[in-house]
Structures are given as C-alpha cells and as structure tokens.
Amino acid sequence: MEEQENGEIKALIKVWFKVLISFIYTYFIVSKLPKGKIRLISLLPVFSVFTILPYSLSTPTTAGLTGFFITWLANFKLILFSFNLGPLTHDLPSKSFFNFILIAAFPIKIKKIGKDPFTPTQKLPLSLPLKVLIYSLIIIAGYFSNYNKSLHPNVLLGVYCCIVYLNLEIVMGVCNKIVGSILGLELSPPFDEPYLSTSLQDFWGRRWNLMVSDVLRYTVYFPVRAFWENHIGKRWAQVVATMAAFVVSGLMHELLFFYITRASPTWEVTCFFLLHGLCLVIEIGLKRGLGFGELHWALAGPLTVGFVMVTGFWLFFPQFVRNKIDVRSLEEVNAVCRFLKGMLP
Template sequence: MEDETKNLSTPIALVLSSLGYSYVLATYMTKGLTRVLFLLPTFYLLTIFPWYFTSSLLRGVLSFFITWITSFKLLPFCFNKGPLTACKNYLDFVAIAIFPLKIQENTHPHLTLSLSFKTLSSIMARYELVTLFNKPYLATSLQDFWGRRWNRLSSNILRQTIYEPTQNVLVGNFVGVGKARILAMITTLVISGIMHELMFYYISCGTRPTWEVTWFFVLQGISMVFEGALKYLARVKGWTPVHPTVFNVLTLAFVSFTFSWFLVLPVWRSGRNECGFRPKILPFRE
C-alpha cells in the first residue's frame, strides 16, 4: 500500500505542478498560439497520467476528466476564453480544471489558504457543481439528448472548443449559416468520437482502436441531420404532429441499440483490468 501511494504521488505532483506552470506562465504570455506552444508539456503530461493507475475503470474516468476535459478547458484558456478565465488564484484554477465545477457568480476570492474549517467552508461555497445529466430518459430527439441532456460537461466544452469556432470560421468564409451549423455539428461529433476512442484506448490497455466508437458518433451526427430534415419536411407539408412519447421511445431505442453495438461490444471484447505496465506511451498492441 505504501509503495502504491508513493507511485501515485508522482503523477499527482506532475499534474498539480503542470497546472501551476500553466496558470503562472500562460498568464504572462500573449494569448493565442504562443500560449498553446508553451502549454504543450502540460498537454503531454495529461495524456500519460491515466497510465499510472492499474484499474481500467480508473483509467477510463481519469482519461475523461484529466486527459480530455482538462485539456479542452486549457485550450480556450490560451485565448482568454472558457471557464478557467474566471479563476483568480491557483486553487481555483486546479479545482475548475480538474473537477466538474464552476465558480459561482457574486462571490469574492478568498485571501488565505489556511486549513481552518471556516476557511474551507468559504472556499467550497465559491464552487458550484456542474450538472452532468439532465434527465436524458426524457429526450424527445437526438439533438435534445446529445445537446441538452446527456453529459452536459463534455457538451459545453465541445461547444466552446469545437462547435462555435468551426461554425464561425465556416460562416466567415461565405458558407451559409445552415450548412455551417451542420458541418460544425458533424465535426464536433467526430472529435467527440476520437476522444472517446482515446478513452477506450486507456481502458483496453493500449489495444489497437477499431474505430467503432468514432463511427458511433458519426452515425449520431448523420442521424441528427436526417432528423432535422424530417422535422423541417413535416412542418412544410403540414403533417399531423406525432405525440412526444413516440419520439421519446424512438430516440431512446436508437441510442440504446447503437450504444450497445458500437461502444459496449468493443469494451467487452478488449477491456482488461490489469495492463501490467507502468506509465509510458506504448505502440499499439494487438
């Protein structure tokens, strides 16, 4: 147990120090690509962090919160955007970067780091837990499910880092708003699929990706486009509205079936709890 604690103290210290580096150095760097370049060591450390843990469940959870979400919070921070820009001190920066938290409005930054109960209470009162799920079982469409109800933490981060910038670039290059939204949505889902593929890579101990996870999200994007077109056609033709319960059942059935086929089966085939190696980026393993 003592050896395991020693082994874990190193990656934890690396993450905390790399976030400290990002907070202090990036604050004094010109926003934009300069910050991104100087934060490359931090991004690298975040990618190897999950390998220090032997449990496949822990690797999956940490790759989501640390490798994916923390990295995607740092990216907009490089351009003075995103939730990390509201942080006034290092403790706030670490808490918001790692955990599903946001700083509450109308609160004042604490001036001391003493570990008294009163101070800890005031510190925790500054944070608000981000709602991860908003009753996904009530979704009446794929757009409602993925955009407003399922994993709102990753949805918000993807919107800030991928969807909105992509849409702005496409509109700025004389692409219609409608087409820009569709292309931005599909791009966002492809990136989401790649990040989920990375999570499965950690869970399966570095097994070569089958890309089924990525295709799952591509399929969701194509289906949302088809869904939107069908709704538009129904409005134009004046078809009789279908009861929301029918859409609810169809949405949940489609998501459940595709989820089982593209996500559950790959993990079932290749997931292992013990990798048998310590942290380092390894070549794909058969």
C-alpha cells in the same frame, strides 16, 4: 494482489503530483503571456504530459477517470484558456490558484444566473443518493449472481448502459457536491435525466454529459461554424460543425477506451458518434426544412432512448465486452471493499 493495489495508489499519487506541477506552471507562468498562439504554444508541454499520464495507470477506473478529467476536459479547458476563453477565464469566483485548480481538474461548471435556454421540460428528478443506491444494487447483484454469464447478451448490454450512465453521474455528481461546497457556489448538474430525452438533439445537447457538451461547443462547434459560414453559408456550416464535434468526441472516446483496455482501436466507437452526428443532422433538417414537428414525448422518448441503446449495443459496447472491462471493474469494486474493510477497527 495487495502489492498491486498499493502500486496503483502510488502511481495515482505521482500522476496527480504531475498534474499539480502542470497547473502551477500554467497559472504562474503561462497566464502572464499574451493570449493567442504564444500562450497556446507554451502549453504544448502540458498537453503532452496530460495525454501520457493515463499510461502509467493500470486499472480501468483510475486510467479512465484520469483520461476523462485531465487528458480530455483539462486539455480542452486549457485550449480555451490560451485565448482568454472558457471556464478558467470567466467562471472563476476569484483568481486564486486554488480555485484555478478546482475548475481545471474537475468536470464542473458554475451555474449561470437566469434561465438556461437549453433546459428540458420533461422532469423525473432522481436524487444522487437514490442513484447511488440503484448503482450499488446493480453492482452487488452482478457480484453475487455473476450476471455476465447468466443473462442474455442483450439484457446484459442494457445493464451496462445503466452502469455507464450511473457511474458517470455519480462520480461527476460527487465532484459537484464537494467542489461546490468548497467554492460556496451552485454548480450546473453534470446530466439532466437523459432517460427522458425526446430527440437526439435533446439527448446530446441538453441532457447527456453536459460538461462535455459545453466544452465541445466552445472548442469545436463554434470555431468550425464561424470559419465555414463565410464559405458555405450558415446552414451548411452548422452541419459541418455538428459533424466535427461528433468526430472529435468519437476520437476522444477511442483514446479513453485505449487507456482502459490497452487494445488497438477498432474505430467502432468513432463510428457510433459519426452515426449519431449524421442522424442528428438529419433530425434537425427534417424539423427545419420539411416542417416536421415534435413527436409527443410518450412516443419520442422510447424511440430516442431505444435508438441510443441499440446503436450502443452495436458499436459502443463490443470493445467493452471483448476486453473484459466488466470483469476488471468488478475486481476493482472488490479491491475497494477490501480496502475499506481493512480500515475498520
């Protein structure tokens, strides 16, 4: 076991060394090329390398986070960079290589001055340390009680919803704290209390994984909408662009699941995002076309979060459970505990 853990650490070091080399090439060579197709074509080797990297990692955490940080977010940021758009062009506090790496490699977004038009109104702030405590208690309870065998399957899936959310929130929140301190800048939060969402539009566009929402907005939604507006009109172009963003999100999640499980895709995750994209389009249509107003948050909140959880039980988590990612993740926690224990005097 110890030999396997050491092998994974070495593999992770090699992966991030390749990431560093790719960013050196991008910063010192590609950035000097004219923006547009020439710069995009010159980045094809980087896109290929970033897509292959998670294959050399064997644990769910290392493969999943590398796939999320690099294969998905970094590649999409570089696509925008090809056209002098996105965070690698506009959000850098300075043009230094070090700042370029920080913005490119981590899921962060520099907070813009002024009020964000997408800021939700309902608030129930939970601090990052409190979320870490809750996450730790859930993991410890699972370790000692073996809840994957003792809990009802539906209750277990509810626990998995909490774990997935808290895991992402904590990892991205820690990145925010560290990178924000290094840059000396205030960064936008990675999530905005998605458990208080009052509609699917609120959940996906304003509260859940805001870094991904922002990247998809600029790489998929806006270009697709702009292209189709001249062909089918603004309203239908928005529908096509919304569905395109959810399709891309679904496919990227399928890729991340493949990195983690190494099992052939079943396309359930893509169906999850297609369903939510379709329901979001219907929701917006009801509000705009038929004049449906907003439901009171006390009713809309449970309906929204309940719909996300139920559809997650149905389509998102089955691959997670079938491939025993929960068991493997607990084994990783144990490995980290052993590593930390070994470092103590």
